[in-house]
Amino acid sequence: MIDYADLMTKAERLRKQLGEDNNSPIDIFALAQGIDRLTIVYYPLGSKISGMCIKGADGRCTIALNSAMTLGRQRFSLAHELYHLFYDESMKSVCAKSIGTGNEVEKKADAFAAYFLMPRAALADKADSLISKHGGKISLQDIIRIEQYFGVSHQTAVYQLNNCGYINRDDLDTLLNISVRRQAESMGFNSDLYRPLPEEKQYCTYGHYIDQADQLLTRDIVSSGKYEELLLAAFRDDLVYGTEEGGELID
Template identity: 55%
Template structure:
């Protein structure tokens, strides 16, 4: 049995622990970079896996399926944070791509992720601001505004609105098609609904990169070995530096 109140409490507590308030939309990947000794890997994992978490004796690795939409990747990151901080049963977890499926732990992680990205008070206030005092059901304009505000996928938002009795499953079904077109027609950029650019779908960030640099600075590895470590982590940009040329001039 999933204890939603407990999951909401955990989600809000972790936001505060990581330096965020309990109401604002968050940049979850920037937040992840503040987690000590976390390595974050982006890698296209096909059509069935959303991500994975390996606790690795205090040097955790979270991998995100970069072939999914950016909105879905953000939800997957929040899902994996549940496994990292609150799942005491497993040292490693591979997670399915469909929200709301799997065992109770997977469903709890999905519920946690929803609360983490869309705290209940924040969602209620956003709906009130967007929808006003109207007694009509939420329409496509409100749906798009909400998913853009919280930077979540259509799937994640609809699951939450059904859970909160803001939509029936039948009402939600009408919003599952033409997702990108519905956003673009309302003037929004479509990047939330698409995967990362191909040159960013293979990347490693965080502790692994820091450790490789530390080994080099302490002369514990050669420059060649350091570059090999970076290339293994899909960081050719750090080896060859092409991505950074002229960047300072454009800042």
């Protein structure tokens, strides 16, 4: 049996551990890049897998995210994998595309991810505020405002609002199957949340692997040629060839 109160507590505890409060939206990608000995790989993993977590015996860990899925789904998948990293004893996990499926551990990770991205009290405060402004019942426009505020997919927002009693069961399936990108754009929101990364940016590696490659070069353990080979294997052509767009601006 899943203890949702315990998962909520774990999500709040991890947010605080990573330097965040339990009231505000978070940049989960930036938070994850600050986790010691964690490598994050963006890669198109096909249509059935949204992410995976592989833990090493020495404390090193790799999280892979399906970069062909929408940004909102990638954020959820990363939060899901953080559950496996911090609270699951298994050394390897694979996250399916559909939320709420799989064994009990996967369902726990999904619930944790939703609480991590959308703390229950913060979600309630936001929903109550919107309802008071726009009528007595939450609207599709309100749902879009909420998912944009917390940076989550439409599916995640709808499920959590249903769990909190803001959406009834009769409306759930209809709301889950609505394509909201154009609606969000017409409301003035950026639609990146509902899109995958551009194809040319779907392969990349950040975190511990890149730092370790740099350390090997700095300490003369590998040659510059081998260093570049390590970076190319991690899809970091930009660091080898200087192919990043634009230049750095000094404020």
